[in-house]
Amino acid sequence: MESVLFWILGVISIITAFNAITGKNLFYNLLLLASFVLSIAGFYLLLEADFLALVQVLIYVGGIVVLLLFAIMLVPKLNVHFTSSFFTWVGGLFLSLLFFILLNLFLEAFPLALYEKGHITLGAIASLLFTEYFLAFEIFGVILLIVMVGIVIIVRGGEF
């Protein structure tokens, strides 16, 4: 059962990712990105990381993809397609294939088949997040505030 789900989700994620990158209409690309992100959330459920699956759906589908969709719909001039040259396609394909082969060489170098999957609960994440990683959590809030203020400043035309 688990392996069947893995292959279904894997095929969905690869196809949607490829079409989201190479598609010509940006609107459809973003909808494909949303389905790609949902398939990644499915992988998290498969790995029994249920809280992360929830966060993934909330922030990616509900936040990032909707933000990009609104940007596209408010400024329709952004939705244009530029055809890359043949040299760019061949170079990009060659370099990314080289990268993929390199990553797989790394994978073969380590004995990864020994490990068995376990279960991690939400309470354990929370207790670690609010004790050992509490400083990082606070700094992360400051980062979000800085981004918000920066965006407001840039949108208003740089008047500090």
Place this chain on the structure above:
Amino acid sequence: MPLIYYLALSALLFSLGVFGVLTQRNAINVLISFEIMLNAVNLTLVAFSQFFQLLKGQIFVLFTIGVGAAEVAMALIIIFVIFKTFKTIDLDEIKLMRG
């Protein structure tokens, strides 16, 4: 499923993202490719965290998702400013700093 399948799948998805960044000319398309790369790395972290029984991986993924959201908002604003300045978001046409 063994761990190696998850890692191979994330490697493939990350390479797809690299391919998109190298070949696409629309800035928002490049942003989409960045998101795909980010998600592939997150999948790797969660897989390692579950198989090695280490919680740190999942907490790290929480932070990367949050910082990724901030990054997308910032990148979108930068793309808007570029569009206002250059009247295009074709990355091959934006050559302010050519040598």
